[in-house]
Amino acid sequence: MSGIERAYRGIARPLIFRMDAERAHEVTLRALAVAGRLGPARVAAAGLFNRHRRPVRVAGIEFPGIVGLAGGLDKNGVAARMWGSLGFGFAELGTVTSQAQPGNPQPRLWRLAQSRAVINRMGFNNLGAAALARTLAAAGVRRGNNALGIPVGVSIGKTKITPLEHAVDDYLTSFRLLADRADYVAVNVSSPNTPGLRSLQDKESLTDLLTALTAEAITIDKSGPVPIFVKIAPDLSESALDEVLEVCGSTGVQGLIATNTTLSRDGIGPADLELAAEAGGLSGAPLTRRARQVVAHLAARTDLPIIGVGGIESAADARAMLDAGARLLQVLTGFIYHGPGLIDRINQEVSL
Ligand SMILES: Cc1cc2nc3c(=O)[nH]c(=O)nc-3n(C[C@H](O)[C@H](O)[C@H](O)COP(=O)(O)O)c2cc1C
Incomplete structure (x- = not known):
């Protein structure tokens, strides 16, 4: 175990885990946000955690490392400046919705420590797409300008009060606000915590949504439309996964x-x-x-790049996800249990 891993397990994690899960999340994010505003803290963290990244090019984007922060941990981008310093090769901010919303009533987040798992029903609590656009603008982020040292993905979802039949407009509103502030846009149609959202993975709804978004990307930037990635649920049947692939292939989506x-x-x-x-x-x-099974199923049937995410908590898990066909990885729950040492270890031990 590295010094970073020992320090996280022995000191930081006991302190963090003493707090209720949502409070711990808020306190940690706030601390990272403050550190991100202090140049020296960022540089110090980069010296510790940022040593082993390997660059890779996916969907036309240069990623300095293969392990990214998964969507949902930093919904409003408050700690956007810190993720690169902690060793992540990219960060997916959001999920945001077209309108700010409070999410579900608390409690809505639990650690299942024995299982090294988390259950959440946050329900897209976020300040809205416009607020995230402002935060990114304040940090000087424009698509492709590498202002944070790593690519920034932005995840968009549907506002809870928007009826499903108006979902496309809701996503379009967020997309227009954020397309020029993101290196890729993730279309989240797979959260289980917004009623009906997962039905947007059905063939017809998904075709409508992705046709509209890919067309809008071209309207916004004809010469280089922002890549659109689609985030899917692990609970889809094999035939439903195949339908998603068919729709992604026919609508010009750039990744999964x-x-x-x-x-x-x-x-x-x-x-x-x-x-x-x-x-x-x-x-x-x-x-x-x-x-991993879902990634393997998809990778066997498509050339679209896949970001593999779900239960990666060791270098061996990361390796296995790449062997299943993923081109990039994301981590969220593993980061809560193992801290930045996990990201460093994967960067160090897993080569492409
Ligand atoms: C507290 C929490 C909030 C999440 N919020 C989002 C979200 O807003 N958007 C999203 O696409 N995924 C969200 N996710 C899912 C993660 O991005 C990831 O896909 C999932 O947790 C599996 O990866 P993991 O096992 O490494 O956590 C959330 C997960 C957790 C635990």
Whole structure:
């Protein structure tokens, strides 16, 4: 175990885990936001965590490292300046929606420590797409300008109060606000915590949504439209995955992100069974195998690049996800349990 990993496990994690999960999340993000505003803190962190990244080019974007921050941890981009310094090769901010919204009532986030998992039903609590655009503008971020030292993805979803039949307009509103501030836009149609959202993965709805967004990307920038990635659920059947691929192939989408959290409760340890009854999406170790299966299924059938995400908590998991066919990786729950040392270790031990 490296010094960074020991320090996280022995000092930082016990302090963080003493707090309720959402409070811990807020405190940590706030600390990272402050550190991000202090140049020296950023530089110091970069010296510690940023040593082993390997560049790769995917969908026309230069990624300095293959491990990114998954969507949902920094919804409003408050710590956007810090993720590169912590060793991430890219950061996906959001999910944001066209209108600011509070999300579901608390409590809505639980750690299942024995299972190294998290259940969340946050419900896209966010300040809205316009606020994220302002935050990125204040940080000097424009598509392709590498202002943060790493590519920035922005994830967009549907505002809860927008009826499903108006979903396309809702996504378009966010897209127009953010397209020139993001190196890629992730279309989130797979959160289990917004009623009906996952039905946007159905063939007809997905075709309408992606046709509109890819056309808008061209309207905004004819010579180099922003790449659009689609984030999908691990709970889709094989035939539903094949339909998603068909739609992505026919609409000019540039990549897939697999997977979001699962509704399944398989793989939960006995000590966590009570918490497992909470409604919401499950992430972390119980998701590792299913996310990898989905990536393998997709990779065998498409040339589109895939970002593999779900239960990556070791260099071996990262390697296995790449072997399944992923070109890039994302981590969220593993970062909560293992801290930045995990990102450093993957960067160090996993070559392409
Ligand atoms: C607290 C929490 C919030 C999340 N919010 C989002 C989100 O807003 N948008 C999104 O696309 N995925 C969201 N996710 C899903 C993660 O991006 C990721 O796909 C999933 O957790 C599996 O990866 P992991 O096992 O490394 O956490 C969230 C996950 C967690 C645990």
